[in-house]
Amino acid sequence: MAVYTAPLRDMKFVYRELFNGDDLQKLPGYGDFSPDVVDAVLEEAAKISQEVLFPINRSGDEEGCTFENGVVRTPKGFKDAYDQFTAGGWTGLGAHQEYGGQGAPKALNMLVEEMICSANMSFGMYPGLTHGAYNALKLYGTEDQKQLYLPKFADGSWSGTMCLTEPQCGTDLGLVRTKADPQADGSYNLTGTKIFISAGEHDLTQNIVHLVLARLPDAPPGIKGISLFICPKFLPKADGSVGPRNGASCGSIEHKMGIKASATCVINFDNAKGWLVGEKHKGMRAMFAMMNTARLGVGVQGLGLSEAAYQGGLLYARERLQGRALKGAKFPEKPADPLIVHPDVRKNLLTMKALTEGMRALVMWVSTSQDLAEKAATEEERTRHDDLIQFLTPVVKAFGTDIGFDNANIGVQIYGGHGYIREHGMEQYVRDARITQIYEGTNGIQALDLVGRKMTAHYGRYMRAFFHPVQAFIEENAADPKMEEIVLNLAKAFGRLQQAVGAVAQKGLSNPNEAGAASSDLLKLLSYVSVGYMWAKMAKLAFSKEGDDPTGFYKGKIKTARFYMTKLLPQTGALLSTILAGGETIMDLEDELFSAAVAA
Numbered sequence: 001m002a003v004y005t006a007p008l009r010d011m012k013f014v015y016r017e018l019f020n021g022d023d024l025q026k027l028p029g030y031g032d033f034s035p036d037v038v039d040a041v042l043e044e045a046a047k048i049s050q051e052v053l054f055p056i057n058r059s060g061d062e063e064g065c066t067f068e069n070g071v072v073r074t075p076k077g078f079k080d081a082y083d084q085f086t087a088g089g090w091t092g093l094g095a096h097q098e099y100g101g102q103g104a105p106k107a108l109n110m111l112v113e114e115m116i117c118s119a120n121m122s123f124g125m126y127p128g129l130t131h132g133a134y135n136a137l138k139l140y141g142t143e144d145q146k147q148l149y150l151p152k153f154a155d156g157s158w159s160g161t162m163c164l165t166e167p168q169c170g171t172d173l174g175l176v177r178t179k180a181d182p183q184a185d186g187s188y189n190l191t192g193t194k195i196f197i198s199a200g201e202h203d204l205t206q207n208i209v210h211l212v213l214a215r216l217p218d219a220p221p222g223i224k225g226i227s228l229f230i231c232p233k234f235l236p237k238a239d240g241s242v243g244p245r246n247g248a249s250c251g252s253i254e255h256k257m258g259i260k261a262s263a264t265c266v267i268n269f270d271n272a273k274g275w276l277v278g279e280k281h282k283g284m285r286a287m288f289a290m291m292n293t294a295r296l297g298v299g300v301q302g303l304g305l306s307e308a309a310y311q312g313g314l315l316y317a318r319e320r321l322q323g324r325a326l327k328g329a330k331f332p333e334k335p336a337d338p339l340i341v342h343p344d345v346r347k348n349l350l351t352m353k354a355l356t357e358g359m360r361a362l363v364m365w366v367s368t369s370q371d372l373a374e375k376a377a378t379e380e381e382r383t384r385h386d387d388l389i390q391f392l393t394p395v396v397k398a399f400g401t402d403i404g405f406d407n408a409n410i411g412v413q414i415y416g417g418h419g420y421i422r423e424h425g426m427e428q429y430v431r432d433a434r435i436t437q438i439y440e441g442t443n444g445i446q447a448l449d450l451v452g453r454k455m456t457a458h459y460g461r462y463m464r465a466f467f468h469p470v471q472a473f474i475e476e477n478a479a480d481p482k483m484e485e486i487v488l489n490l491a492k493a494f495g496r497l498q499q500a501v502g503a504v505a506q507k508g509l510s511n512p513n514e515a516g517a518a519s520s521d522l523l524k525l526l527s528y529v530s531v532g533y534m535w536a537k538m539a540k541l542a543f544s545k546e547g548d549d550p551t552g553f554y555k556g557k558i559k560t561a562r563f564y565m566t567k568l569l570p571q572t573g574a575l576l577s578t579i580l581a582g583g584e585t586i587m588d589l590e591d592e593l594f595s596a597a598v599a600a
């Protein structure tokens with residue numbers, strides 16, 4: 001059975017013990033977030049996730065959204081859950097206090113987002129998209145736009161969307177055709193069709209505010225001619241209340257593989273009134289600033305699903321009786337032993353556990369860095385933290401969602417045929433997880449972002465923000481006998497990463513196809529090392545607390561770290577080999593020969 005209990009012990013561990021989250025309270029604006037308040041937030045978030053969102057996850061998947069006469073209805077229970085969610089102030093947790101939010105640290109907010117995604121990823125899409133729109137307007141909106149929209153986003157009465165994709169363009173947004181015609185009153189009339197718009201239309205909020213990429217009449221072609229507009233479903237009146245209907249409407253909803261309770265809409269803009277956000281033709285800059293945060297959020301969706309799949313798999317592996325332990329019955333009084341005695345099942349469970357907890361730690365590193373990049377005392381510190389975020393964003397997005405999907409798949413495997421049928425809810429995780437590898441920049445595009453931008457930016461400065469702490473950790477702990485096995489494995493993998501980066505940088509300079517061909521493998525290699533660094537840090541901390549470990553939490557960390565180092569991290573060896581083999585065999589086969597096997 002699908003089950004979900006928020007992993008509060010591990011969340012408090014990564015927040016408090018591993019990354020000194022309680023110190024965030026000393027940063028400007030975070031004074032209210034004392035350890036007690038942080039605990040209370042986590043515990044209340046666990047409650048609403050477990051008791052309100054999780055119970056409508058399966059029914060939401062079965063029922064899906066419906067579309068009739070331009071109206072989209074979310075599944076039974078979603079409106080009620082959303083009302084409880086907003087009443088509890090959850091839409092405003094990360095929003096700034098000046099706009100009516102609670103101004104929580106981003107690191108804390110990430111943990112809450114993880115719980116929401118574990119419990120009900122479809123539900124999480126609605127506040128998630130609003131959060132994205134909030135960030136874009138906060139960064140690039142005029143003061144009037146911020147005053148009008150941000151408090152409504154924070155209290156959840158209005159929701160947001162991101163309208164980028166059109167039928168002819170997804171990855172390549174330079175092909176956007178939606179037009180924006182300037183009007184005498186300073187507004188713009190938007191005309192065009194956007195597809196795949198999450199939360200584009202629904203029945204949860206009083207208004208839906210679209211952030212739309214469109215092209216002005218004098219726009220240069222391609223990506224440099226895209227501007228960003230705000231376009232609400234209902235035009236706001238002067239007092240901020242909801243006014244007449246605007247020309248933005250839902251044409252249909254998609255029937256899709258997963259996240260069925262999240263409405264994915266075609267939105268038609270028919271001379272819809274909109275207003276420019278930021279500068280003309282600089283829409284992509286605004287979009288990218290927002291997208292970086294959104295990409296971390298999507299990585300957390302993967303993490304949330306990974307945790308949920310692990311919990312479901314573990315429960316079943318303990319209950320299901322099949323076969324006997326290889327070294328003799330462990331429970332001779334029972335007709336058979338539980339699945340968890342079998343090495344192959346244990347390997348599956350440990351893979352899920354090691355990747356999930358490792359990714360949670362990595363997300364915490366990046367999100368505490370987000371807080372410090374914004375609020376640390378010195379420019380030097382803020383830049384260093386921002387550099388790290390830039391470098392690790394593709395890792396969190398791509399590896400977070402890859403492990404989300406892979407672990408959901410392992411979850412099904414642990415259930416055997418009972419995982420494949422719908423009853424237990426495990427197959428839903430696979431279907432829900434799949435989209436996370438695609439939207440917000442496919443994982444292939446994340447890999448190109450790594451090799452094309454993040455590795456080379458400022459002569460490798462982003463990369464150094466990651467390499468330096470890993471190198472320092474290895475040097476500091478090499479002589480610690482308890483850490484020997486762990487540091488040795490980490491150092492080996494780190495060496496492979498350095499070698500791979502050098503090879504890709506060198507070959508890519510003369511032939512960009514070499515960089516493109518290596519990109520996904522390099523991102524994966526970096527991901528394994530990043531999570532390996534997290535496990536090494538967790539193990540070190542756990543060794544220091546071995547003497548005070550009544551529940552065995554730290555013992556579990558040390559043993560899982562050893563598993564990660566010896567059974568998962570060595571995959572970096574194979575990845576290095578494929579990277580060093582170069583891209584020649586990838587580019588060599590003539591396009592027409594891809595179909596040679598089907599020719600008569």
Ligand SMILES: Cc1cc2nc3c(=O)[nH]c(=O)nc-3n(C[C@H](O)[C@H](O)[C@H](O)COP(=O)(O)OP(=O)(O)OC[C@H]3O[C@@H](n4cnc5c(N)ncnc54)[C@H](O)[C@@H]3O)c2cc1C
Binds near residue numbers: 264435
């Ligand atoms: C359920 C769902 C929700 C979505 N929500 C939103 C939303 O809220 N707002 C929104 O604007 N969009 C949304 N999208 C759209 C989503 O972001 C796009 O589908 C995604 O960006 C990929 O674009 P595409 O589908 O056009 O694929 P394409 O761009 O056609 O790409 C197809 C494949 O080719 C690869 N590829 C493309 N270009 C390159 C290249 N230059 N180099 C290497 N590989 C390349 C891609 O990695 C991909 O594997 C959503 C989509 C879905 C299915």
